[in-house]
Amino acid sequence: MAVTETQIIEALRPVEDPELRRSVVDLDMVRSVGVEGSRVVVEIALTTERHPLRHVIDERVTGALEALDGVDHVSIDFAVMSDEDRARIRQSLHGNPAASAGSQQGHGHAEGRRVPFADAGSRTRALMIASGKGGVGKSSVTANLSIALANRGHKVAVVDADVWGFSIPRMLGVDHPPTVIDSMLVPPEVHGVRCISMGFFAEEDQPVIWRGPMLHKALEQFLTDVFWDEPDFLVVDLPPGTGDISLSLAQFLPRGEVYVVTTPQPAAQRVAQRAAFMSQRVQLDVKGVIENMSWFTGDDGTRYELFGAGGGAELATRLGVPLIGQVPLVPELREGSDAGRPIVAVDPDSEAAQVFAAMAETIDVSLAPTRRHHPELKII
Numbered sequence: 604m605a606v607t608e609t610q611i612i613e614a615l616r617p618v619e620d621p622e623l624r625r626s627v628v629d630l631d632m633v634r635s636v637g638v639e640g641s642r643v644v645v646e647i648a649l650t651t652e653r654h655p656l657r658h659v660i661d662e663r664v665t666g667a668l669e670a671l672d673g674v675d676h677v678s679i680d681f682a683v684m685s686d687e688d689r690a691r692i693r694q695s696l697h698g699n700p701a702a703s704a705g706s707q708q709g710h711g712h713a714e715g716r717r718v719p720f721a722d723a724g725s726r727t728r729a730l731m732i733a734s735g736k737g738g739v740g741k742s743s744v745t746a747n748l749s750i751a752l753a754n755r756g757h758k759v760a761v762v763d764a765d766v767w768g769f770s771i772p773r774m775l776g777v778d779h780p781p782t783v784i785d786s787m788l789v790p791p792e793v794h795g796v797r798c799i800s801m802g803f804f805a806e807e808d809q810p811v812i813w814r815g816p817m818l819h820k821a822l823e824q825f826l827t828d829v830f831w832d833e834p835d836f837l838v839v840d841l842p843p844g845t846g847d848i849s850l851s852l853a854q855f856l857p858r859g860e861v862y863v864v865t866t867p868q869p870a871a872q873r874v875a876q877r878a879a880f881m882s883q884r885v886q887l888d889v890k891g892v893i894e895n896m897s898w899f900t901g902d903d904g905t906r907y908e909l910f911g912a913g914g915g916a917e918l919a920t921r922l923g924v925p926l927i928g929q930v931p932l933v934p935e936l937r938e939g940s941d942a943g944r945p946i947v948a949v950d951p952d953s954e955a956a957q958v959f960a961a962m963a964e965t966i967d968v969s970l971a972p973t974r975r976h977h978p979e980l981k982i983i
């Protein structure tokens with residue numbers, strides 16, 4: 604007996620749009636269904652014409668329908684949603700963040716919109732990865748730590764706020780820019796991590812010459828116009844040093860937890876300390892120190908401390924916070940970053956990846972804020 608339209612719709616209900624992670628039926632993407640004997644034809648309206656994951660939708664829809672008894676052949680006609688459809692989706696998933704413009708203190712070009720992560724009830728922990736100077740491996744730590752958190756089953760978002768040295772998309776191996784649905788940006792996802800970066804909006808090889816107020820606005824948009832879908836962790840790659848951006852972020856993410864990355868030599872540690880003091884001055888909580896490039900292990904198993912030793916531990920003691928991990932210097936980590944194959948994703952058993960896994964556990968478990976948000980608890 605031929606399948607019915609109702610059976611087809613029910614089979615498609617669990618199929619999710621891979622970007623929005625919502626049922627294609629609930630999103631009203633299934634526009635028509637036709638059955639001719641054992642052949643099924645469905646029309647699927649995509650959110651955008653160049654949907655970067657069209658092939659995934661194709662596979663998921665085809666797989667779900669071919670699994671039905673009585674279906675031998677599935678063909679999909681792809682259409683594109685109208686502007687009204689897109690506006691409806693944006694409204695239902697994301698509301699209209701621009702409507703809250705002016706409700707908060709605005710700076711420069713920023714509009715003073717409500718940042719959801721600043722709400723006392725937000726379940727998202729904002730981890731800010733800071734360093735005193737460039738080149739200590741802050742972005743590498745951000746990328747690998749984020750994947751390690753995702754590997755623990757968390758929903759993880761990464762904001763590349765290192766506006767002058769944006770490198771997160773390349774390190775993670777992101778191959779497409781965000782999708783725009785009405786005025787909502789849907790970030791690309793790779794290795795279980797969603798990310799947004801200035802790199803998507805600036806030409807490659809072009810210097811970003813933006814004044815502080817414009818950066819403030821860009822960050823406001825990253826936190827309000829992007830459909831983050833309530834992540835467990837929002838990991839922010841800060842620019843090195845102690846500039847405007849840290850100030851803006853302190854305002855947008857008042858419960859942010861700062862983790863300072865440093866290398867083992869004492870000189871680096873003094874600069875890192877400045878970044879930590881700056882964070883404390885703007886009332887952000889410094890929660891831990893991460894030492895990077897701690898040692899190199901030779902073929903004979905000998906550890907060489909190329910950049911000295913003890914800097915991370917000493918900085919942690921001075922700041923009164925734990926040293927949460929020491930990441931070894933490994934050529935595979937650099938090669939992986941250059942090629943968009945982060946070591947935690949491609950070689951999870953390696954020494955460096957294990958350090959990131961242990962740090963993710965420490966942050967997730969030992970350093971979890973004591974006052975957790977329980978949406979199921981209500982005061983009545």
Ligand SMILES: Nc1ncnc2c1ncn2[C@@H]1O[C@H](COP(=O)(O)OP(=O)(O)OP(=O)(O)O)[C@@H](O)[C@H]1O
Pocket residue numbers: 734736737738739740741742743744765768769770842843895896930931932933934936937938940941
């Ligand atoms: N533990 C490590 N082992 C080997 N190479 C590393 C390690 N950490 C970082 N690197 C490499 O060092 C270089 C600088 O790292 P990265 O870009 O992460 O630093 P950064 O502090 O974010 O710098 P900037 O702020 O200037 O962007 C990169 O080529 C990276 O691959």
